Amino acid sequence: MPNTAPHRVVQWTTGNVGKSSVAAIARNPTLQLIGCYAWSEDKVGRDVGELAGIGPIGVAATDDVDALLALKPDAVVYNPMWIDVDELVRILEAGVNVVASASFITGGNLGDGRDKLAEACQRGGSTLFGSGVSPGFAELLAIVAGTACDRIDKVTIAESADTTLYDSPDTERPVGFDMAIDDPALEPMAAQGTAVFAEAVQLVADALGIELDEIVCESEYAQTTEDLPMASWTIKAGHVAGVFASWQGRIDGRTVIDINVRWKKGQTLEPDWQLDGDGWKITIDGRPTVNMQVGFLPPPDMIENATTLEDFFVLGHIMTAMPPIHAIPAVVAAAPGIATYNDLPLPQPRGVVPR
Numbered sequence: 315m316p317n318t319a320p321h322r323v324v325q326w327t328t329g330n331v332g333k334s335s336v337a338a339i340a341r342n343p344t345l346q347l348i349g350c351y352a353w354s355e356d357k358v359g360r361d362v363g364e365l366a367g368i369g370p371i372g373v374a375a376t377d378d379v380d381a382l383l384a385l386k387p388d389a390v391v392y393n394p395m396w397i398d399v400d401e402l403v404r405i406l407e408a409g410v411n412v413v414a415s416a417s418f419i420t421g422g423n424l425g426d427g428r429d430k431l432a433e434a435c436q437r438g439g440s441t442l443f444g445s446g447v448s449p450g451f452a453e454l455l456a457i458v459a460g461t462a463c464d465r466i467d468k469v470t471i472a473e474s475a476d477t478t479l480y481d482s483p484d485t486e487r488p489v490g491f492d493m494a495i496d497d498p499a500l501e502p503m504a505a506q507g508t509a510v511f512a513e514a515v516q517l518v519a520d521a522l523g524i525e526l527d528e529i530v531c532e533s534e535y536a537q538t539t540e541d542l543p544m545a546s547w548t549i550k551a552g553h554v555a556g557v558f559a560s561w562q563g564r565i566d567g568r569t570v571i572d573i574n575v576r577w578k579k580g581q582t583l584e585p586d587w588q589l590d591g592d593g594w595k596i597t598i599d600g601r602p603t604v605n606m607q608v609g610f611l612p613p614p615d616m617i618e619n620a621t622t623l624e625d626f627f628v629l630g631h632i633m634t635a636m637p638p639i640h641a642i643p644a645v646v647a648a649a650p651g652i653a654t655y656n657d658l659p660l661p662q663p664r665g666v667v668p669r
Contacts, residue, residue, distance in 0.1 A: 536586075
């Protein structure tokens with residue numbers, strides 16, 4: 315008989331994505347939340363369920379890393395805003411598997427940090443897997459779509475979003491938002507701030523079994539012609555309120571993979587970018603050409619209970635949290651090392667049908 319015991323999980327941080335992870339783990343019968351790492355001192359000792367807004371669940375948050383690792387969880391769900399290589403090394407070399415949403419797909423843009431993580435996996439006999447909604451889930455959809463073709467000429471994943479109501483200056487400024495449109499430091503910022511999408515290009519290339527000559531980023535910016543107030547900051551007139559970044563994998567000068575994002579804020583953009591809705595357009599040019607339009611809508615109960623537009627933002631957090639969580643069984647069973655969707659069986663959404 316197969317082992318049906320729940321996988322024992324430690325949650326790492328309770329920010330926006332982490333809160334959605336906690337809520338999902340707590341109600342999933344295939345998972346058991348046994349601990350939680352608190353990054354903020356004011357969260358230490360508090361019930362994790364209360365931190366996540368779902369009511370007490372009998373697990374207290376702690377900043378004692380040794381105590382959490384001593385629990386010997388099957389996996390850590392790692393949801394901080396940014397990767398901390400040394401922190402991950404400590405977890406992995408303790409023999410604990412990690413599923414991460416913190417801008418990690420292959421680790422290819424971490425420099426020698428990737429080698430440190432791979433070596434920690436070997437020392438601990440553990441596995442590290444990273445995903446999210448984009449990059450991550452979107453690339454998985456493209457890979458699946460490509461299995462309908464007997465020839466693929468190009469894979470394009472185009473993300474577009476009006477992020478006017480999304481308030482996260484800590485993650486948006488690094489890609490160029492609020493920079494003066496003529497600032498000489500602006501040009502490389504989209505490439506630096508979206509470098510994880512280069513890892514996504516490599517993920518798709520690996521799925522296709524091809525070797526790329528180069529992966530390059532081409533970027534564009536748009537400015538707001540008026541001051542644009544956000545919830546916690548203001549983008550000044552003449553400063554960036556639109557960012558486009560296209561990561562392209564090329565062979566012999568020909569782009570065979572194009573993963574791009576176009577994000578805009580407000581209605582005073584110059585040039586006036588028009589978006590074809592929010593979501594992803596996935597195109598597999600080949601035989602046949604496969605087109606997929608992927609969007610996300612709130613369920614009726616969320617619409618009924620919402621009181622402000624901000625209540626719907628949790629959808630983005632859920633979509634970021636769930637791809638790593640659904641990969642936990644496959645990651646626990648995987649060989650030690652850094653794993654991607656190309657190394658794991660197709661994830662299965664277990665434990666999420668209400669009973």
